Amino acid sequence: MKINKTYIAPMVGRTDVFFRTLVRVISDSINLYTEMTTCDAYLYTDRKYYKVDENEHHISIQLAGSDPKKFSQCAKIIKNNGYDEININVGCPSSKVVKGAFGACLMEKPEILSSIVEEITEHTDIPLSIKTRLGLNYDENLDLLVNLITKTSAVGCQKFVIHARNAILGGLSPKKNRSIPKIRYDDAERITKMFPDLEFVINGEIGEVQSIEKHLDIFDGVMIGRKIYDDPVFIQNMQVHLDGKASQMTRLEILEKYLDAIQLMKHDKSNYLLLRHLFGLYYNTPKSKMWKKLLHQTISDDLSIDKLRKFKEH
Numbered sequence: 199m200k201i202n203k204t205y206i207a208p209m210v211g212r213t214d215v216f217f218r219t220l221v222r223v224i225s226d227s228i229n230l231y232t233e234m235t236t237c238d239a240y241l242y243t244d245r246k247y248y249k250v251d252e253n254e255h256h257i258s259i260q261l262a263g264s265d266p267k268k269f270s271q272c273a274k275i276i277k278n279n280g281y282d283e284i285n286i287n288v289g290c291p292s293s294k295v296v297k298g299a300f301g302a303c304l305m306e307k308p309e310i311l312s313s314i315v316e317e318i319t320e321h322t323d324i325p326l327s328i329k330t331r332l333g334l335n336y337d338e339n340l341d342l343l344v345n346l347i348t349k350t351s352a353v354g355c356q357k358f359v360i361h362a363r364n365a366i367l368g369g370l371s372p373k374k375n376r377s378i379p380k381i382r383y384d385d386a387e388r389i390t391k392m393f394p395d396l397e398f399v400i401n402g403e404i405g406e407v408q409s410i411e412k413h414l415d416i417f418d419g420v421m422i423g424r425k426i427y428d429d430p431v432f433i434q435n436m437q438v439h440l441d442g443k444a445s446q447m448t449r450l451e452i453l454e455k456y457l458d459a460i461q462l463m464k465h466d467k468s469n470y471l472l473l474r475h476l477f478g479l480y481y482n483t484p485k486s487k488m489w490k491k492l493l494h495q496t497i498s499d500d501l502s503i504d505k506l507r508k509f510k511e512h
């Protein structure tokens with residue numbers, strides 16, 4: 199199966215438990231990611247109590263920070279909470295993250311990153327990976343990345359997710375950092391050739407099933423963020439194209455299963471949090487406008503979510 203070589207990208211404000219539930223309704227095989235959480239937020243908030251649901255496997259939790267000891271403290275809890283993998287964020291360019299000296303700026307501090315990997319591998323046996331960029335600012339030389347991979351693989355990290363563009367620190371918002379620095383898949387491929395024994399997942403602007411297939415000829419996995427968020431039914435196209443999976447659900451069936459699933463979950467969340475990930479359900483179809491209107495109304499007027507089940511009758 200090729201679908202289990204694909205990953206949902208970690209996305210703050212998006213890949214929460216509800217979006218993950220929606221994805222799992224559509225596919226039981228695509229790999230899941232949590233949103234990024236800092237080590238402090240994990241250790242000192244309710245997040246540490248969240249136990250992975252059995253439907254969520256394979257799921258990675260993404261951690262950000264720069265204190266190796268905190269990573270190992272988190273790792274012990276994470277293992278017990280059922281996550282399959284820890285991913286270390288070395289790609290976030292936001293000014294807040296730069297101030298905290300973690301995220302993408304750790305590309306310049308491979309010694310700290312190696313200590314983080316050592317701390318996690320010495321104290322737990324949970325698999326780990328690093329999500330990073332090709333380089334920093336406007337320098338297209340791959341030395342920083344090569345150095346990072348050389349040092350961290352030597353102490354136990356065998357898997358790298360490469361967002362195939364640089365991170366521009368200071369000056370560009372995180373949003374612009376996902377479109378302005380240009381995508382360089384060829385440079386990511388060069389890296390795989392330098393480290394043939396390591397595992398590489400490619401990420402960045404991948405939104406067509408044909409390109410996923412092409413990338414899988416070169417890389418061990420493909421990670422997709424915005425395309426799946428904007429158009430979750432795209433996952434069905436991926437399953438058909440990559441694995442010939444014939445049985446497809448209608449959008450209404452997906453909706454019903456999603457509503458059933460969230461109604462079984464114990465939560466006291468607002469309609470907004472429960473429903474906000476459904477705006478893309480009718481993406482690029484004639485019903486899209488009508489669907490979004492109904493969804494907006496259900497959220498803003500706090501209507502019963504069961505009203506959505508009648509959508510086909512509108």
Ligand SMILES: Cc1cc2nc3c(=O)[nH]c(=O)nc-3n(C[C@H](O)[C@H](O)[C@H](O)COP(=O)(O)O)c2cc1C
Binds near residue numbers: 208211233287290
């Ligand atoms: C709303 C949003 C939030 C994101 N949050 C994270 C994050 O928490 N951690 C991370 O490593 N990348 C984050 N990213 C970047 C994505 O993981 C991914 O690298 C990027 O969007 C490129 O992939 P895509 O073109 O398939 O969307 C975020 C992206 C978006 C759009």
